[in-house]
Amino acid sequence: MKVIALGRRAGWGLADQAFSSLTNFAVGLLIARTVGPEDFGAFSLAFALYAVALNVSRALTTQPLVIRHTGPATPEWRQATTAASGTALLVGVVAGLIVLFVALFTGGAVRDAFLVMGLLMPGLLLQDAWRFAFFSSGRGGHACANDLAWAVVQLPTMVLITFTGHASLVLGMVAWGGAAAVAAVLGVLQAGLVPDPRRAIEWWQANRDLSARYVVEVATGMGGAQISLYAVTAIAGLAAVGTLRAGELLLGPLNVLFQGIQLAALPEGVRLLRGSTAALRRLSVLLSAVVASAVLLWGTFVWLIPESIGVAVLGATWGPAHSVLIPLAIGLAASAANMGATVGLRALAAARRSMNTNLVVTAIAISGNSLGAATRGALGAATGQAIATIVGSVVWWRQYVHALSQYAEESHRASTEAEDRRPDREAPLSVPGSPAPRSSK
Numbered sequence: 082m083k084v085i086a087l088g089r090r091a092g093w094g095l096a097d098q099a100f101s102s103l104t105n106f107a108v109g110l111l112i113a114r115t116v117g118p119e120d121f122g123a124f125s126l127a128f129a130l131y132a133v134a135l136n137v138s139r140a141l142t143t144q145p146l147v148i149r150h151t152g153p154a155t156p157e158w159r160q161a162t163t164a165a166s167g168t169a170l171l172v173g174v175v176a177g178l179i180v181l182f183v184a185l186f187t188g189g190a191v192r193d194a195f196l197v198m199g200l201l202m203p204g205l206l207l208q209d210a211w212r213f214a215f216f217s218s219g220r221g222g223h224a225c226a227n228d229l230a231w232a233v234v235q236l237p238t239m240v241l242i243t244f245t246g247h248a249s250l251v252l253g254m255v256a257w258g259g260a261a262a263v264a265a266v267l268g269v270l271q272a273g274l275v276p277d278p279r280r281a282i283e284w285w286q287a288n289r290d291l292s293a294r295y296v297v298e299v300a301t302g303m304g305g306a307q308i309s310l311y312a313v314t315a316i317a318g319l320a321a322v323g324t325l326r327a328g329e330l331l332l333g334p335l336n337v338l339f340q341g342i343q344l345a346a347l348p349e350g351v352r353l354l355r356g357s358t359a360a361l362r363r364l365s366v367l368l369s370a371v372v373a374s375a376v377l378l379w380g381t382f383v384w385l386i387p388e389s390i391g392v393a394v395l396g397a398t399w400g401p402a403h404s405v406l407i408p409l410a411i412g413l414a415a416s417a418a419n420m421g422a423t424v425g426l427r428a429l430a431a432a433r434r435s436m437n438t439n440l441v442v443t444a445i446a447i448s449g450n451s452l453g454a455a456t457r458g459a460l461g462a463a464t465g466q467a468i469a470t471i472v473g474s475v476v477w478w479r480q481y482v483h484a485l486s487q488y489a490e491e492s493h494r495a496s497t498e499a500e501d502r503r504p505d506r507e508a509p510l511s512v513p514g515s516p517a518p519r520s521s522k
């Protein structure tokens with residue numbers, strides 16, 4: 082029954098992520114097909130800012146919520162969710178104001194995209210917070226329904242503005258972000274809670290030991306990716322970067338699998354940890370094995386696609402993309418193997434260990450990409466990335482095993498001390514004339 086329940090929750094995670102990815106893909110497709118390259122570039126810049134704000138919001142709000150408050154929708158969960166969702170809304174307001182301020186110093190399509198994104202940011206981040214809140218309380222169906230509502234509002238609106246000849250950068254973004262705001266309001270009704278931004282300071286003070294380190298992880302991960310990108314560009318040229326991006330595009334559908342499973346895996350890990358560390362360890366191993374196997378199967382499938390079909394899909398970029406597919410797939414499989422360890426460290430609330438590991442692994446990744454690009458261009462960069470990710474996977478798992486052992490020792494020590502302090506514990510029998518028993522201290 083536990084396996085069935087786990088599979089059901091994972092299924093909700095995949096379905097929810099599929100709807101979420103669909104809405105993002107749809108707005109990108111609409112803008113790419115109906116406006117010029119300049120407008121699409123402006124949208125890409127605005128969307129990149131949204132991605133940064135989204136990851137920061139998760140680090141500050143929903144990850145601590147899932148780690149510390151996963152369980153039934155008790156009064157305690159409701160209070161925590163009220164504070165977490167209110168903090169997410171406040172982060173959205175602050176991020177939106179920053180984007181609006183930046184827009185004042187730009188012009189043209191970039192200015193339009195930034196102005197719209199700044200106004201949409203609070204609704205986008207609040208909607209995302211509801212997804213994690215529902216999964217933390219075991220209601221993945223509510224999260225899936227919320228993302229489905231976003232898609233149901235967005236897609237017909239986009240079809241309408243397209244067929245009436247009014248498609249534009251601004252209207253496309255409004256249809257996307259406006260539908261997210263509708264879903265955010267629906268989340269309030271589903272949860273029966275009203276976000277309270279006034280409790281943001283209280284939430285930060287209670288969770289800053291996790292949040293601050295998770296924000297550092299976000300900055301390190303995203304910054305490392307950009308450094309690697311620019312390093313490969315400087316060493317091997319734009320053509321090498323284009324080749325790598327085309328190869329990653331072939332593996333893109335796996336992102337839905339990754340994000341969907343992770344969405345359900347963390348609250349599941351927190352639940353299992355309350356039983357035993359062995360249960361969490363089994364979940365971690367299973368998670369890594371399943372996702373890594375899926376990556377290798379998909380990579381093999383894409384590798385075997387006939388060239389005629391590949392050219393029909395990607396055109397002239399099929400050949401370069403296919404040439405780096407194997408090392409990219411191996412690297413992604415190694416990254417998937419990390420998933421069990423990273424989810425496990427989150428469930429253990431081992432934020433300091435996770436942050437330090439992420440710093441080391443990011444440095445390894447940058448070195449691997451750069452050295453590989455210097456030796457054999459795009460293929461070398463992909464190979465270097467694969468090797469670095471394999472090494473990084475070993476580092477992640479080593480740290481996770483140490484964290485599990487430390488948690489088990491601390492739990493045993495706390496249990497022993499609690500047992501010693503029990504008031505109803507029987508005193509040891511004494512024999513007349515014998516010395517008094519010594520303290521266990």
